[in-house]
Amino acid sequence: MKKTNLSLPSHLETINKDDKYKIILAEQELIQWIEKLKAKKIFSIYTKTNHSNYMLANLIGISFAIEEKIAMYIPFAHDYQDAPKQLNYKWVLSKLKPLLEDPTRSKVGYNLKYDLHILARYGIQLRGIQHDIMIASHILNSTSRKNDIVSLAVDFLEHQCQCISLEKIARKGKQQFKFNQITLEETLPYSAKYADIILQLHNKIFKKIEHDSELKLIYKNIEIPLIFILFKMERTGVLIDDALLNLHSYKISNRLQELEFKIYKITNNRFNINSTKQLQTILFESMNFPIIKKTPSGKPSTSEEVLQELALYYPLPKLILEYRNLTKLKSNYIEKLPKMINMNTGRIHTSYHQVMTTTGRLSSSDPNLQNIPIRNKLGRRIRKAFIAKDNYKILSVDYSQIELRIMAHLSGDKNLLNAFQQGKDIHIATAAEILSVNAKKISNEQRYRAKAINFGLIYGISAFGLAKQLNISQYEAQQYINRYFKRYSGIFLYMENLRKIAYKQGFVETLFKRRIYLPEIKSKNKIRQKAAERSAINAPIQGTAADIIKKAMLLVSEWIEFKANDNVELLMQVHDELVFEVHKSILETAKNKIQKLMESAAKLNIPLLTKAKYGDDWDQAH
DNA sequence: TACATCACG
DNA sequence: ACGTACGTGATGTAC
Ligand SMILES: [Mg+2]
Numbered sequence: 001m002k003k004t005n006l007s008l009p010s011h012l013e014t015i016n017k018d019d020k021y022k023i024i025l026a027e028q029e030l031i032q033w034i035e036k037l038k039a040k041k042i043f044s045i046y047t048k049t050n051h052s053n054y055m056l057a058n059l060i061g062i063s064f065a066i067e068e069k070i071a072m073y074i075p076f077a078h079d080y081q082d083a084p085k086q087l088n089y090k091w092v093l094s095k096l097k098p099l100l101e102d103p104t105r106s107k108v109g110y111n112l113k114y115d116l117h118i119l120a121r122y123g124i125q126l127r128g129i130q131h132d133i134m135i136a137s138h139i140l141n142s143t144s145r146k147n148d149i150v151s152l153a154v155d156f157l158e159h160q161c162q163c164i165s166l167e168k169i170a171r172k173g174k175q176q177f178k179f180n181q182i183t184l185e186e187t188l189p190y191s192a193k194y195a196d197i198i199l200q201l202h203n204k205i206f207k208k209i210e211h212d213s214e215l216k217l218i219y220k221n222i223e224i225p226l227i228f229i230l231f232k233m234e235r236t237g238v239l240i241d242d243a244l245l246n247l248h249s250y251k252i253s254n255r256l257q258e259l260e261f262k263i264y265k266i267t268n269n270r271f272n273i274n275s276t277k278q279l280q281t282i283l284f285e286s287m288n289f290p291i292i293k294k295t296p297s298g299k300p301s302t303s304e305e306v307l308q309e310l311a312l313y314y315p316l317p318k319l320i321l322e323y324r325n326l327t328k329l330k331s332n333y334i335e336k337l338p339k340m341i342n343m344n345t346g347r348i349h350t351s352y353h354q355v356m357t358t359t360g361r362l363s364s365s366d367p368n369l370q371n372i373p374i375r376n377k378l379g380r381r382i383r384k385a386f387i388a389k390d391n392y393k394i395l396s397v398d399y400s401q402i403e404l405r406i407m408a409h410l411s412g413d414k415n416l417l418n419a420f421q422q423g424k425d426i427h428i429a430t431a432a433e434i435l436s437v438n439a440k441k442i443s444n445e446q447r448y449r450a451k452a453i454n455f456g457l458i459y460g461i462s463a464f465g466l467a468k469q470l471n472i473s474q475y476e477a478q479q480y481i482n483r484y485f486k487r488y489s490g491i492f493l494y495m496e497n498l499r500k501i502a503y504k505q506g507f508v509e510t511l512f513k514r515r516i517y518l519p520e521i522k523s524k525n526k527i528r529q530k531a532a533e534r535s536a537i538n539a540p541i542q543g544t545a546a547d548i549i550k551k552a553m554l555l556v557s558e559w560i561e562f563k564a565n566d567n568v569e570l571l572m573q574v575h576d577e578l579v580f581e582v583h584k585s586i587l588e589t590a591k592n593k594i595q596k597l598m599e600s601a602a603k604l605n606i607p608l609l610t611k612a613k614y615g616d617d618w619d620q621a622h
Numbered sequence: 623t624a625c626a627t628c629a630c631g
Numbered sequence: 632a633c634g635t636a637c638g639t640g641a642t643g644t645a646c
Contacts, residue, residue, distance in 0.1 A: 272643090272644080274642090274643055274644070275643080275644055275645080276625085276626055276627075276643090276644075276645095277626095277644070277645070278644090295625080295626065295627095296625085296626090297624095297625070297626090299625095299626090301626085301627095302626085302627085303626080303627065303628085304627080304628075324627080324628080325628090327642090327643090328627085328628060328629065328641095328642080329629085331641085331642060331643080332628090332629065332640095332641060332642065333629085336641085336642090356639075356640095357638065357639065358638080359637085359638060361631085361638065361639075362639095363638090363639055363640070364639085364640080365639095365640060365641085366640095367640090367641085368629085368630085368639080368640045368641070370629095370630060370631075370639075370640085371628090371629040371630035371631085371639080371640065371641085372629080372630070373629060373630080374629095374630075375629085375630080379629080398631095403631090455636090455637090456636065456637095458637070459636045459637040459638095460635090460636070460637070461636075462634095462635055462636055463635095464634070464635055464636075465635060465636030466636075468635090468636075469636075526632085526633060526634090527633070527634065527635075530633085530634085530635065531635070531636095531637095534635075534636070534637065535637070535638090537637085538636095538637040538638075539637080539638090541637090542631090542637065542638060545631095574630075574631065575630080575631045575638090575639090576631065577631085
């Protein structure tokens with residue numbers, strides 16, 4: 001943008017010629033290219049930015065490909081010394097805007113949710129998102145960890161030399177995010193190339209998805225439309241009461257000082273309580289506490305489970321537990337969340353990831369809003385900091401026992417289906433069955449144990465795990481499991497069959513036929529093979545729940561768009577829960593409608609039920 | 623960067 | 632005879 005070199009350096013011309021890549025520096029060239037883009041059924045798009053945070057990133061340039069090997073790059077913000085004069089970005093974007101916003105012009109990209117954010121910063125609403133190769137490759141194999149563009153190019157395209165150069169560039173990109181300092185000579189071969197590769201990859205990957213009509217439905221009808229929904233959720237963000245968090249911060253700091261003082265008094269030693277290594281020395285050498293459990297690397301564990309047990313005999317572990325609890329909440333939430341508030345919006349903007357889990361669940365990061373505390377008192381106080389804007393309230397709607405219902409549906413077990421059909425308290429019903437006792441006589445402890453069994457089943461139950469969870473003997477746990485499978489024989493058969501299927505075909509499926517590959521199912525290592533068997537049991541259940549809530553998000557978003565715009569915003573998804581910001585004038589309407597929509601997201605052999613509540617904050621909404 | 627720990631569903 | 636609960640992300644420490 002500084003220099004006035006109108007003509008391209010000769011060595012750049014050479015690159016252009018070889019790869020048919022074009023660098024756009026003149027207005028007329030862009031006009032011509034826009035016509036080329038319009039002439040294509042689909043084109044690929046790739047945005048280059050100066051930041052990984054979507055709320056802060058600015059465009060450095062943008063590239064497009066229309067056919068294999070035919071791609072171009074429009075730089076606007078390369079400002080290294082002697083950079084050639086580049087087109088004015090406002091002018092470029094004004095020319096591209098109609099094309100980018102036209103829903104009838106199909107686009108393919110890599111992680112287009114990011115491009116949506118970037119373009120939104122420039123007042124452009126990207127429409128016509130037809131394909132996303134990041135998501136497509138995850139649909140094909142959710143177990144693979146290599147979903148980045150370079151790895152996909154290595155897997156799907158057989159251009160070895162191309163890939164090597166790309167890897168080099170990628171490494172450079174990781175080290176430094178100063179793309180504006182990269183010269184055009186360096187950038188052209190890969191900025192345009194990324195667009196080229198995205199288009200080439202799309203042709204390969206989508207062909208594989210098309211082969212399977214059910215995979216195609218998940219991809220086309222769930223995942224692709226979900227991109228825009230997640231984009232909106234991220235961009236909307238959630239309002240945080242940082243004054244409340246700061247107040248807790250102050251109180252907790254005081255309590256932590258007290259705890260430190262008490263701990264040092266007992267141990268007669270000032271040490272870093274956060275250091276597991278130092279704590280190990282104190283507990284198991286100085287204090288001579290018995291070693292209850294070892295970590296995978298063979299060192300004595302100081303985990304909560306161990307400290308709980310030691311706390312039965314000594315006063316110190318209880319102090320450590322409280323210290324741990326407080327420091328965790330302090331650093332992860334109370335101190336972290338206020339720092340994450342965006343200066344412009346005053347809200348927190350998480351990132352939802354569509355391709356980070358094997359089962360099809362979403363994940364959330366920066367910050368993670370799917371692990372906000374709720375299980376203890378202080379945790380719920382943190383949750384109180386999630387609030388609604390003036391005249392709005394927080395509405396939370398979550399599925400009731402969705403995973404157990406799915407297990408009943410998938411297995412077809414008569415007994416479990418019946419229990420749900422009759423609207424019974426499922427844990428009481430389980431306890432009554434296992435113990436052969438009338439449901440009215442089930443105690444709290446018996447219900448609690450049955451609940452642990454029900455959870456265990458979803459995790460691919462083992463006597464060891466259940467015994468540990470309930471603090472009972474392995475023998476006793478095995479008795480429970482045996483009695484459960486006797487009463488719910490359909491569940492037993494379902495799980496046996498799932499192990500067989502997983503072994504035979506190497507993958508399992510959700511209700512909607514999303515695939516989860518289990519490469520370890522044939523491992524010679526028995527530990528790994530057993531772990532894969534448990535995943536084989538868990539994945540269809542967890543994955544079906546993920547599919548269902550994604551469908552629900554689409555249904556609800558459609559209703560919001562056409563019937564409740566400006567009055568309802570979808571803010572968060574926490575696996576079986578959707579959280580909304582709702583105008584006070586339509587709280588009851590929204591609550592009822594959203595429950596109906598969520599409950600209709602899938603037709604199972606038993607009803608799908610939700611619980612809903614609203615309040616001033618996320619805690620009140622529970 | 624690996625490990626241990628712990629927040630959530 | 633093995634040594635295990637399923638799926639995530641973030642933190643602080645130690646190497
Ligand atoms: Mg629930």
